[in-house]
Amino acid sequence: MTPRTPGAELPEHPDWLWHSPEPKKSYDVVIVGGGGHGLATAYYLAVNHGITNVAVLEGGWLAGGNMARNTTIIRSNYLWDESAGLYEHSLKLWEGLEEALDYPLLFSQRGVLNLAHSLQEVRDSVRRVEANKLNGVDAEWLDPAQVAEICPILNTSEDLRYPVMGATWQPRAGIAKHDHVAWGFARELDRMGVDLVQNCQVTGFERVGDRVVGVTTTRGAIRAGKVALAAAGQTSVLADELGLRLPIQSHPLQALVSELLEPVHPTVVMSNAVHVYVSQAHKGELVLGAGIDSYNSYGQRGAFHTIEREMTAAVELFPMFSRAHVLRTWAGVVDVTPDASAIMGLTPFDGLYVNCGWGTGGFKATPGVGWCYAHTIAHDEPHPLNAPFGLDRFTTGALVDEHGAAGVAH
Amino acid sequence: MLLIPCPWCGPRNEIEFHYGGQADVSYPEDPDSVSDVDWAHFLFYRDNPKGVLAERWSHQAGCRRWFTLRRNTVTNEIHVDDDASEAGAVTR
Numbered sequence: 455m456t457p458r459t460p461g462a463e464l465p466e467h468p469d470w471l472w473h474s475p476e477p478k479k480s481y482d483v484v485i486v487g488g489g490g491h492g493l494a495t496a497y498y499l500a501v502n503h504g505i506t507n508v509a510v511l512e513g514g515w516l517a518g519g520n521m522a523r524n525t526t527i528i529r530s531n532y533l534w535d536e537s538a539g540l541y542e543h544s545l546k547l548w549e550g551l552e553e554a555l556d557y558p559l560l561f562s563q564r565g566v567l568n569l570a571h572s573l574q575e576v577r578d579s580v581r582r583v584e585a586n587k588l589n590g591v592d593a594e595w596l597d598p599a600q601v602a603e604i605c606p607i608l609n610t611s612e613d614l615r616y617p618v619m620g621a622t623w624q625p626r627a628g629i630a631k632h633d634h635v636a637w638g639f640a641r642e643l644d645r646m647g648v649d650l651v652q653n654c655q656v657t658g659f660e661r662v663g664d665r666v667v668g669v670t671t672t673r674g675a676i677r678a679g680k681v682a683l684a685a686a687g688q689t690s691v692l693a694d695e696l697g698l699r700l701p702i703q704s705h706p707l708q709a710l711v712s713e714l715l716e717p718v719h720p721t722v723v724m725s726n727a728v729h730v731y732v733s734q735a736h737k738g739e740l741v742l743g744a745g746i747d748s749y750n751s752y753g754q755r756g757a758f759h760t761i762e763r764e765m766t767a768a769v770e771l772f773p774m775f776s777r778a779h780v781l782r783t784w785a786g787v788v789d790v791t792p793d794a795s796a797i798m799g800l801t802p803f804d805g806l807y808v809n810c811g812w813g814t815g816g817f818k819a820t821p822g823v824g825w826c827y828a829h830t831i832a833h834d835e836p837h838p839l840n841a842p843f844g845l846d847r848f849t850t851g852a853l854v855d856e857h858g859a860a861g862v863a864h
Numbered sequence: 865m866l867l868i869p870c871p872w873c874g875p876r877n878e879i880e881f882h883y884g885g886q887a888d889v890s891y892p893e894d895p896d897s898v899s900d901v902d903w904a905h906f907l908f909y910r911d912n913p914k915g916v917l918a919e920r921w922s923h924q925a926g927c928r929r930w931f932t933l934r935r936n937t938v939t940n941e942i943h944v945d946d947d948a949s950e951a952g953a954v955t956r
């Protein structure tokens with residue numbers, strides 16, 4: 455590996471990429487939440503459907519929610535056809551996004567290893583690889599020696615309590631710099647005349663019968679032809695204002711970074727069984743995450759024992775990490791569904807659309823969500839890719855059960 | 865890290881407990897007459913308030929009994945239910 459200055463490839467910090475307009479009295483579409491999903495949705499409303507009389511209302515600062523907190527892993531190696539369809543569509547969009555937005559997203563297809571630590575996990579993983587291939591998703595099954603070749607710092611010896619028995623490998627998976635993704639979308643939206651309104655908390659809805667016709671906010675009432683929720687972990691709080699119950703539970707999800715280190719970690723490694731996932735950011739921090747804290751919380755902080763367990767797993771898998779210092783830990787509030795899949799589509803209210811339940815895994819979906827949600831809003835009908843993710847699946851029983859299958863445990 | 869007051873053992877570290885979700889979710893009295901929508905709500909829908917939630921915890925590393933406590937989901941402040949140790953508090 456050639457030596458390099460950490461961070462040398464990072465672009466200059468942008469000064470002003472978007473304006474901060476006063477909200478107008480009315481819009482064709484109001485999007486609630488200025489995270490990656492809200493921004494991407496506004497972008498594809500404009501680009502694919504020509505709808506630009508749009509406001510993205512953000513309660514805090516633009517993309518300061520989970521968009522700024524996630525561990526940036528992007529992949530599409532999900533088991534079920536429905537999920538593979540959505541996440542692979544998203545991955546394909548990622549592959550052209552830097553060019554489309556003309557902004558450096560630091561999208562790095564360094565691949566992801568999903569480790570297997572038991573015979574059952576080996577079988578499930580091999581099955582997932584075959585399912586991926588059938589869906590046109592790049593995937594391979596690797597034995598421990600092949601795993602060690604891709605990630606030499608990983609402990610693939612047999613004397614671990616849960617030895618690495620192999621891994622699935624998706625070479626096209628990777629990471630992107632989440633802030634830049636949001637800023638890239640925001641800059642384009644601003645250019646196209648979409649209002650990005652920050653410090654504008656949506657507090658309720660205006661209704662005429664079963665039609666939602668606007669929102670109330672901390673900056674006054676705003677009329678809207680259509681209202682699209684993209685508020686991640688806060689969606690239940692908003693839906694409660696309408697008496698709309700949603701099958702989601704909000705939990706803290708923590709992440710942490712180490713100090714800056716020389717490049718040591720060439721890929722993304724995820725382990726479901728001992729539960730840790732690790733990549734190395736462009737600047738050099740090791741970025742680590744694990745599962746949610748068990749209880750419901752809007753507190754944006756979790757418990758230390760969760761971090762302790764995650765570090766135990768990390769140090770066993772990567773013995774050299776024992777020398778690294780933790781620099782920062784934080785949590786986001788994620789919305790978890792009973793089948794570990796997102797909810798995206800229509801609601802019982804005309805003019806109200808829901809996008810939530812992405813839980814611990816929605817960053818990778820950002821462009822795909824925007825694409826499908828924009829279609830859903832523009833046509834009042836889900837895109838074929840998000841049709842299986844409607845609210846009605848909890849009544850019909852047609853769940854998209856990605857627990858474990860997705861290589862996530864929460 | 866929560867300090868959870870087990871009604872039988874007293875205050876203990878969160879790591880001794882298992883979280884059981886919302887309290888007082890009862891199995892339908894007459895399952896045969898429950899509509900699909902109501903089944904869906906029984907199976908998949910739980911309250912998710914920003915504020916006080918009544919929830920079930922089991923003291924797995926201690927007495928292994930279930931109990932109800934009310935906890936604020938923003939501040940983590942815990943309000944112990946006076947009747948938590950009574951049989952009636954156990955959800956069917």
Ligand SMILES: Cc1cc2nc3c(=O)[nH]c(=O)nc-3n(C[C@H](O)[C@H](O)[C@H](O)COP(=O)(O)OP(=O)(O)OC[C@H]3O[C@@H](n4cnc5c(N)ncnc54)[C@H](O)[C@@H]3O)c2cc1C
Pocket residue numbers: 486487488489490491492511512513514515516517518519520521522523524525526527528654655656657684685686687688692707708709743784785786787788812813814815816817818819
């Ligand atoms: C620690 C952590 C690690 C993660 N790691 C990954 C990962 O590696 N890969 C992956 O794919 N996903 C990951 N995720 C999940 C991913 O971050 C989320 O699924 C995704 O960001 C959700 O969509 P969003 O970007 O729109 O959410 P957010 O960025 O949270 O956007 C929602 C926005 O809505 C705003 N809002 C809320 N309520 C209101 C209101 N009433 N009025 C106005 N605005 C409001 C919020 O302020 C927020 O900015 C992780 C999440 C966390 C917390």
Ligand SMILES: [Zn+2]
Pocket residue numbers: 870871872873874923926927928929
């Ligand atoms: Zn006890």
